[in-house]
Amino acid sequence: MPGLRDIPGVRLTTGYRRSWLSRDLVAGVVLSTLLVPQGMAYAELAGLPPITGLYTSIMCLLGYALLGPSRVLVLGPDSSLGPMIAAAVLPLAAGDVDRAVGLASMLALLVAAIMVLGAVGRLGFIADLLSQPTMTGYMNGLALTILVGQLPKLFGFSVEGEGLLREISGFVRGMWNGDLVGAAAVVGIGGIVVVLALQRWTPKAPAVLIMVVLAIAATTLFGLQDHGVDVVGVLPSGFPPPTLPDVRLADLGPLAAAAAGIALVSLADTISTASSFAARTGQEIDGDKEMFGIGAANLAAGLFQGFPVSTSGSRTAVAERAGARTQLAGVVGAALITVMIVALPGLFRNLPQPALAAVVICASLSLADIAGTRRLWRQSRPEFSVSIAAFLGVALLGVLPGIAVAVVLSILNVFRRTWRPFETQLGEVPGKEGYHSLTTHPTAQVLPGLVLFRFDAPLFFANAKTFRDDIARLAAATPPPRWIVVAAEPIIDVDVTAADLLDDLVDDLEEVGVDLVFAELHEPVRRKLERLALGRGVDPARFYPTIGAAVAAFRTETGADWVRPAD
CATH class of the missing domain: 3.30.750.24 (STAS domain)
Known part of the structure; x- marks a missing residue:
């Protein structure tokens, strides 16, 4: 029978080396500077208040630190899950923000249940249901969907309508009608330029944090609120108590279907990221243990007004470059975010919304794999066709139907290979x-x-x-x-x-x-x-x-x- 020492967090504590402490502390500080703006931005991408992104970041870091198997993997709100969460939650919430938060928390709990049951049933192999060409097409479609959805916010206005084509039409119509806010466009476009330039020329610098600080400074110095630029405002102070979200019984069916898709994408992303980082340190990856760790992270987030989470390759890379040796780095980052919420809730009150849109758009650009798509065209036209079909499924049908299309295409591609083999x-x-x-x-x-x-x-x-x-x-x-x-x-x-x-x-x-x-x-x-x-x-x-x-x-x-x- 597994004992207390078999819990990853406890096992790490008993075997912790003093020489790791300074590196983990520094990595935790660096990590928190990235988690705060990204957490708020991805919360809004999911259609939720920015503060929920911070609650989510804190709790998933703690949950994974206790039960996750990887020493350096960083979980949190993710740009690839944001549109999926919004597609599942917003139609049911019908404009009620509190209800949207409750639905998102229940979605996280359902993802946790799927992950834990999958781990018990040793179903970690399910991540293989998404082939690389299919995943490339899915991510390209997701990147385009996120980019188009954030353009109105980047330029200071909003549009009605769901779906890629309607959002493009609404954006063009808004620009034609003069809804653009000049100051917002300057902040948003400038934010994208700053982030991309820093990532290009000084990759070790905290590009997102630098851009956010500059945006807050510009808003404060030039009074951009008086020029029509929306800001985040003062965040709610304190930390929510653990609660079970109150949702209607009729909501569980749609949420469960969405949770299955989110769990599949999150698992595939986590396994691929964990494998790439484990290869550098000689660690072995166990898909079932990773499922349990992701489940623990989502359970913790769901109980504290959070939403579903996944692994982030960029945040994990930041932690690794900063010298992280263990999950203590994530615990330090969670503690710093908690201090900010409790003691400094007004720290980001002048953060302009176009700057958050810039964060999301830069993240969407990192999702797209144009080079990989070109390589598929050169290497295998059938695989390229599968990738384009997955892209069109996401772009034209929506994110949740798109993941279903991606899974079906992966399965059909396997069937095609065995139906007409070499x-x-x-x-x-x-x-x-x-x-x-x-x-x-x-x-x-x-x-x-x-x-x-x-x-x-x-x-x-x-x-x-x-x-x-x-x-x-x-x-x-x-x-x-x-x-x-x-x-x-x-x-x-x-x-x-x-x-x-x-x-x-x-x-x-x-x-x-x-x-x-x-x-x-x-x-x-x-x-x-x-x-x-x-x-x-x-x-x-x-x-x-x-x-x-x-x-x-x-x-x-x-x-x-x-x-x-x-x-």
Whole structure:
């Protein structure tokens, strides 16, 4: 039974080294300067008050520090989840801010429940449901959606309507009608320029913090509020008590569906980020433990008026560059944010809303992977098409339907690969060991009367007819072969449909004098074939342990020798 020492936070405390303390303290201070503006900006991206972003940042850092397995991973409000939260919460809240906060907190609790149950059920592999091309398209669509949604705020006005096309139309109409606030546009565009320039030329500098400080200073010195620039205002002081959100029973269904999508994106993001940082330190990644850690972070956030969270690669990189050694850095950051809320609630009262929009837009630009999309175009047109379909799903249908489209496309892409797998004939290349594809080596030698055929997929109902047709085509050659040897190592499974079809295929081939032979067939698959159907139609002697053994048997039986295909 797991004991108290098995809790990651407790285990870290007992094994903590004094030499780590100064680095973790410094990293915590640096981290807090990034978490505050981003937390407020991503809260507004989710359609929630800025203060909820700070509550969320504090509690998820503490929750993950106690139960999360990674030493340096930083969780918090995330730009990729903001639109998903807004899409789930805002239609149900119908303009009621308090109700929106309660719904978002319940959403976090549902995400926590999904993660914990998934960890108990050892479902960490579910992160693999989103392939890289699909994830690239999804993130590109999300980046465009976030960018367009923040443009009105960047220029000092708001628009009505949901969906990318309506938001673009509303923004263009607002600009045409003169709704633009000049001072707001200067602050917003200037903020983007400052952040991007600092990230480009001084990547170690806290670009977001510097921009926020400059924006507050400009608002205070020039009285930008009098020129129509909206500001954050004084944040509520104090810290909320732990509460269970009060939501309607009818809301749980839509929230649960959204929570499933958020959990999938959060898990995929966390696993990829954790893997990249763990590779640098030699740590091992356990998807199930990460699910539990994410669940703990969301549970803590949901109980304190927070919303769903995910891992941030940028914040984790900042913590690592600042010297973080353990999750104590996150605890220090959470403590500093708490002190700010309790003692200095007016610190950000003059922070202009266009500056927060600039923070979100810069984050959206980091989500987009244009270079990766171009690489897909060069390397694989089918994968590129999947990526574009995922992009269009998010952009045209919305964020929540878009994640469903992304998952379906990933699954269909796997199905496509097994439905129409790579298949080839093999031959012998002088000077090379083994047997090689005639497609790659068209001058490889073959044995007259023998066809070596490789089918790179499991045999199941969707591709069994393809396999049968390929074998029938090979058997119909002139002159017909005497043996068709299936290089069966890639055939790792077979279902009833395929077994029955193979049984009929063996009978059909024997009628025309062609033997179907299997080489390198995995023993469990062979036993399954014999149990299902094929054992009735194939002599056990026609199963060979290697392709070489099958070739040797054919040469012994026929006396054939290797020739070039042209001969």
